[in-house]
Amino acid sequence: MSNTIEKTVLMDQETIPVKQIKQDFKMVTFSLGGKDYGIDIMKVKEIAKFSQFTYVPNTPPFVRGVYNLRGEIISIIDLRIFFHLPVEKRKDGVENGLILRLEDYIIGVIVDSIDKVVGIASEDIQPPHPIFGDINVKYISGVVEYNGTLYLILDVEKLFGKEQAVQKAHPLEALELSLAEKPSIGVTPKESVAVGQTEKDFIRETLKTFKSFHVTPVNEKWLDVRFEQWRAERGKQGRDLQIKSVDEADEFLRTFYSSYTDTLWPDEFAASFLELIKDFSGKVFSIWNPGCGKGYETYSVTALFLKQIPDAVLKVWAMDNDLLSISTAPNLVLPSENLPSYILPYTVKGKQGIGITSQLKDRIFFEYHDVLHVNVVPECDLILARDLVSFLSPADQAKILEEFYDKLKPNGILILGNNEEPIETTKWVRISNKNFSAYKKNIE
Amino acid sequence: MRVEYINPFVESAYNVLKEVLNCQVSRGELYLKSTSTPVLGVAALVGLAGDVEGRILFDMSKETAIKVASVMNGEELKELDDLAKATITELANMITAQAVTKLHDLGFKFDLTPPAIFTGDNMEVTTAEVEALIVPMVIPYGKVEINVAIRERL
Numbered sequence: 368m369s370n371t372i373e374k375t376v377l378m379d380q381e382t383i384p385v386k387q388i389k390q391d392f393k394m395v396t397f398s399l400g401g402k403d404y405g406i407d408i409m410k411v412k413e414i415a416k417f418s419q420f421t422y423v424p425n426t427p428p429f430v431r432g433v434y435n436l437r438g439e440i441i442s443i444i445d446l447r448i449f450f451h452l453p454v455e456k457r458k459d460g461v462e463n464g465l466i467l468r469l470e471d472y473i474i475g476v477i478v479d480s481i482d483k484v485v486g487i488a489s490e491d492i493q494p495p496h497p498i499f500g501d502i503n504v505k506y507i508s509g510v511v512e513y514n515g516t517l518y519l520i521l522d523v524e525k526l527f528g529k530e531q532a533v534q535k536a537h538p539l540e541a542l543e544l545s546l547a548e549k550p551s552i553g554v555t556p557k558e559s560v561a562v563g564q565t566e567k568d569f570i571r572e573t574l575k576t577f578k579s580f581h582v583t584p585v586n587e588k589w590l591d592v593r594f595e596q597w598r599a600e601r602g603k604q605g606r607d608l609q610i611k612s613v614d615e616a617d618e619f620l621r622t623f624y625s626s627y628t629d630t631l632w633p634d635e636f637a638a639s640f641l642e643l644i645k646d647f648s649g650k651v652f653s654i655w656n657p658g659c660g661k662g663y664e665t666y667s668v669t670a671l672f673l674k675q676i677p678d679a680v681l682k683v684w685a686m687d688n689d690l691l692s693i694s695t696a697p698n699l700v701l702p703s704e705n706l707p708s709y710i711l712p713y714t715v716k717g718k719q720g721i722g723i724t725s726q727l728k729d730r731i732f733f734e735y736h737d738v739l740h741v742n743v744v745p746e747c748d749l750i751l752a753r754d755l756v757s758f759l760s761p762a763d764q765a766k767i768l769e770e771f772y773d774k775l776k777p778n779g780i781l782i783l784g785n786n787e788e789p790i791e792t793t794k795w796v797r798i799s800n801k802n803f804s805a806y807k808k809n810i811e
Numbered sequence: 812m813r814v815e816y817i818n819p820f821v822e823s824a825y826n827v828l829k830e831v832l833n834c835q836v837s838r839g840e841l842y843l844k845s846t847s848t849p850v851l852g853v854a855a856l857v858g859l860a861g862d863v864e865g866r867i868l869f870d871m872s873k874e875t876a877i878k879v880a881s882v883m884n885g886e887e888l889k890e891l892d893d894l895a896k897a898t899i900t901e902l903a904n905m906i907t908a909q910a911v912t913k914l915h916d917l918g919f920k921f922d923l924t925p926p927a928i929f930t931g932d933n934m935e936v937t938t939a940e941v942e943a944l945i946v947p948m949v950i951p952y953g954k955v956e957i958n959v960a961i962r963e964r965l
Contacts, residue, residue, distance in 0.1 A: 688843065690817075690841055693814050694814055694817070694818075696814065697814055697815060732813055732963060733813065733814045733815075734812055734813050734814065735812055735813075735814050735817060735841075735843065735944065736812065736843065736942065737843045737845070737942065739845075740843065740845035740942040741845060741939075741940050741941070741942065743940060743941070743962055743963075
């Protein structure tokens with residue numbers, strides 16, 4: 368392929384007839400800030416010299432004004448200001464420009480100087496390289512060489528075209544809106560979707576910094592909902608959207624956390640767990656509970672599992688990388704009141720308060736372990752990992768979800784946090800109920 | 812690593828070091844490591860077998876090892892000779908034995924291998940499939956890192 372391109376270029380320079388046969392793309396070339404660009408000639412209505420603009424107040428700086436083109440009013444954009452390139456002031460006040468005919472309206476652009484019309488073969492156009500500096504690469508549709516000069520071909524539809532059908536309003540208004548969405552432009556437009564996106568990106572960053580909470584497809588749905596709530600809450604309080612401290616990050620994440628991760632599950636909550644595991648049958652079971660914290664949920668799950676299947680041979684691997692939390696887990700002291708009914712058969716009164724009997728404890732291995740290291744656990748019937756995955760880096764999230772998939776028995780159940788879901792949704796079947804976000808392997 | 816194993820090792824390391832060296836001992840922050848661990852220079856290794864499998868590594872620099880051996884023998888040693896090595900081996904044995912005794916009282920049963928000592932520069936140790944708990948102990952003669960890698964038999 369590269370051979371044919373070279374050949375074409377050579378022929379372009381030497382034998383003119385061949386070139387004329389080949390060319391099927393014509394572009395108007397011009398210079399901007401000392402570099403050469405081209406625009407598809409089909410988009411160019413005419414080449415013009417603009418001399419008298421009517422200045423329009425309250426527009427972004429790159430809008431030079433409106434212009435009367437034989438009775439038709441068009442708006443004029445200075446491409447150099449638009450792309451933050453140096454602008455040469457002309458003494459006579461006459462600017463070189465092009466009138467572009469876009470799908471929906473006509474617009475004028477100002478450039479440094481118009482060069483010529485060039486015919487090329489469209490197969491010679493190469494895709495733009497992502498590191499082009501001056502102009503955002505998404506507005507460049509390709510690069511082409513002609514007579515030893517490289518031309519960047521601008522995609523004017525992307526530059527000025529309407530992005531959404533909603534903006535069927537007045538051309539100028541539509542233009543302003545679509546321009547306002549271009550990230551490189553330092554204007555303060557009216558409240559719009561794009562602005563919310565910037566704020567949201569900022570919140571993603573701060574959550575990562577303060578709480579090592581990584582927004583990915585695992586929790587994106589929650590973030591979208593929470594962001595709107597947050598905007599409303601903060602608006603009411605007259606505070607801005609940004610998260611500036613760990614406390615504010617905690618406040619933002621308040622609705623993220625699953626219920627009862629740090630306490631024994633109350634009876635009605637436990638009932639919906641029993642509902643989830645009602646189809647389990649057999650005798651030997653393994654449960655993996657990474658990120659078990661102080662072990663409350665581990666004890667709840669273990670006791671409930673034994674309630675459901677009393678003669679089960681059950682082993683539970685519960686791990687956390689917080690040494691302080693996990694150290695208290697084996698000798699957890701329970702509150703003396705309001706204990707859920709399912710835990711009562713396994714409680715014993717000790718010197719320090721109500722403890723858990725070895726009958727239950729002996730089935731659980733509490734380990735000080737980092738889940739990102741090698742996990743030595745057998746194939747599991749149940750993996751309980753609520754509010755764990757979101758706090759890992761995106762790469763680790765994918766890795767650990769993959770590992771959950773590998774370690775789960777064919778009919779096993781994965782329980783994630785209430786506001787979490789697996790990334791590769793096709794590999795999982797959602798079996799959630801109102802209290803649990805649970806998944807089974809999708810086995811075709 | 813099971814939480815129950817951590818304290819016996821930390822406690823016995825603290826007690827034994829304090830007792831035999833008769834000096835100030837402080838414990839650094841515990842952490843987990845799964846990649847290969849560089850060895851400081853002198854490493855005494857004790858293997859475990861039984862309900863669990865794994866090993867414990869006592870790791871220190873050569874200078875620290877010589878100073879510790881000097882104090883334990885009550886005489887100034889100039890280099891890491893046979894006597895010094897035997898002394899470090901004994902230290903490892905004492906700490907492990909005391910930890911295992913505590914664990915035995917808690918109902919965990921396993922056997923030890925006799926300690927082996929490794930010396931050299933630029934060594935690393937890797938235990939595939941087990942992460943290691945690092946217990947750094949700081950004494951006036953330097954740092955002793957106790958590297959515990961134990962796992963349940965599945």
